[in-house]
Amino acid sequence: MKLSLGPVLFYWTRETLQTFYADMLQQPLDIIYLGETVCSKRRAFSLDGWLGLARELREAGCQAELVLSGLTLIEAASELSSLRRLCNNGELLVEANDIGAVQMLSENRLPFVAGPALNIYNGHALAELIDLGMRRWCPPVEVSGALVHDSLQQLDTLGVPRPEVELFAYGHLPLAYSARCFTARAENRPKDDCEFVCQNYPEGIPLLSQEGEAMFTINGIQTMSARVCNLLAEYPQLRDSGVDILRLSPRAEGMAEIIRGFDAVRGGALPPLAIDGCNGYWYGQPGMLRAEEVGLC
């Protein structure tokens, strides 16, 4: 089982990102995703900046495969041309998070990773994307373990070799994307004059019910889960269901410890019996649930 570090979904400063990746360099990671997937206005790094960071990581001895993730929601022509430059970067494998990126990559016959924002839910869709050049599939975060398993079996019956399978296994789940910036809305600012307020929230803004129940996390135009998904306790099932890579999504604090925990279990340590956070999606249940709480396992 490989471990990957997903793209940073929050808006951190350039310095924060540099410190973060310098730390990640020391961790037992097999793959590191770089790039901005949420908002084109965020400019901690330009495309050249990300490529420069990748070179610096390499020079510092980084052995992990480096992948560049593309923006998810493409609205403006300028975003599309940035995406085109990213797809043609000439150095790094690209994670496509929009079908537009898939089109650009396949036109240039470049292999790609299908990110969790692409809607691939069955073996027939997998076969289509593989034909277009997909070599790794990170399923939508809402799919269950059974759906992943069944999709791969369906692909087998079509006689198409399986791609690598990477599952979102840790972090706030990216759930939705909008034209509207909810962080700007919460701060009573127009989106066009946002002053990058999301940089003040390194792990987004909690959205609670009127009873104080944590529901979602506001992160600019992205809405995430309030609870942190954690599938470490499910490790034996993940391993047996055809998953090759576990994606750990960056958080502002404590990532090294999280990575060490996953690394220990893949190295043979017993997985924990239960975790904090949520794992409902894996069991085909509401994503917010922790299966142990509702007696599912």
Add this chain to the structure above:
Amino acid sequence: MQLVCPAGSLPALKAAVRQGADAIYVGFRDDTNARHFAGLNLDDKQLDAGLQLIRKEGRQLYIAVNTYAQPGGWQRWQAAVDRAADLGVDALICADPGVLAYASKRHPNLNLHLSVQGSATNPAALALFQQRYGIKRAVLPRVLSLAQVKALAEKTTVPLEVFAFGSLCIMAEGRCHLSSYITGESPNLCGVCSPAKAVRWEQEAQGLSSRLNGVLIDRYADGEAAGYPTLCKGRFMVNGQRFHALEEPTSLNTLDLIPQLAEIGIAAVKIEGRQRSPAYVEQVTHVWREALDAYKRAPKNFAVQSGWRAALGGLSEGSQTTLGAYHRAWQ
């Protein structure tokens, strides 16, 4: 511009035809379409009757098979595509690349429209669906400003359909898992959002509460108008403030944009609401037919009549309407 209207039942279909819809879109009675609600949609007999009427009146029938197929139920999606083709529908609306591939190979003469659930917002995405599956039209997600719709129309040869009126999805369609996170059922996989079976209304000491799978979506004081607890339209707490943190209960209404949409070359405007009553479909179709006809008669003198606005306002969520993402300030 074509007027495309929803029908979740035969009476709604008849109402849409009566009021001058150019095309009516429906779904089968299962999870292959994005309005898989209890008691909704047409059975075989009703579809036959509806199609007969549509043919007699010279209108068009579209069938939505626009959820994402689950591997275990693949045959259901395949059968839905085959049934639509056998019926001779004027278009099949779908989103799943697997379903599109099957439909385009098995039924090469079937007109395919890319569903809004396909989440194509840019020329490159549209090009993929056009080149690979030969789509003849795409329904745009409600995330683009009017200027962005115009720019997109200039860059693509795929005819475009846009949402004109009805419930407002504020998230990019096909890219929203809020419902499955709270209730386990999502638009992409189950054809539902904030499903009715997860809704609970309770009169509590603090007021009337609406819950989804136990989670409080909103709470109303006495006399305050209460709306369906759609997840993105509840009142929540953010930074200590209680407000509609994502969106207010409101409906999209683009009557004002008819001239601009026509000038951009939009092929069709779509009315949302297969889950709505025949009376709703009747009234909305009536207003939009009148408005589109008025524009066609005298494009330069087009003005939204107050009667149209009042009629649609009365049919809107929270009696409010918005231009949504078409208007940059909304974003």
